[in-house]
Amino acid sequence: QVQLVESGGGLVQAGDSLRLSCGVSGHTFSVYAMGWFRQPPGKAREFVAAISWSEENTIYAPGLEDRITISKDNADNTVHLQLDSLKPEDTATYSCATTTHVYSSQWINPAKYNYWGQGTQVTVSS
Secondary structure, three states, rough: EEEEEEEEEEEEEEOOOOOEEEEEEEOOHHHHHHEEEEEEOOOOEEEEEEOOOOOOOOOEEEOOOOOOEEEEEOOOOOEEEOOOOOOOOEEEEEEHHHHHHHHHOOOHHHHHHHHEEOOEEEEEOO
16 A cells, blocks of 8 residues: 655646645555646646656656656655646646556556545646
């Protein structure tokens, strides 16, 4: 079992930045990579970014890579998602998840993740 707890969401204005965090605990030896996904109101969940547990590999959703950075803090097993130059269309519930899949090509698929956090809401006003 792996437990995930997200934090850092909130209500911000367009152009602001936010840093989301995902605390990971439990059987972390089974985790190969961590991903961030978001679900805008009334829309499907979409991939944002992922990082391997070893931090050797990171991938980003096309179109977002200029404004987001994923990183991992080994000291406390926390994965961060830095969101810059936020836009109203970034409004969504952001969730982190773990996967045991080795190939980064699979990390964009939410069905390849086995544990999920409860999500944190990000709302960007214009």
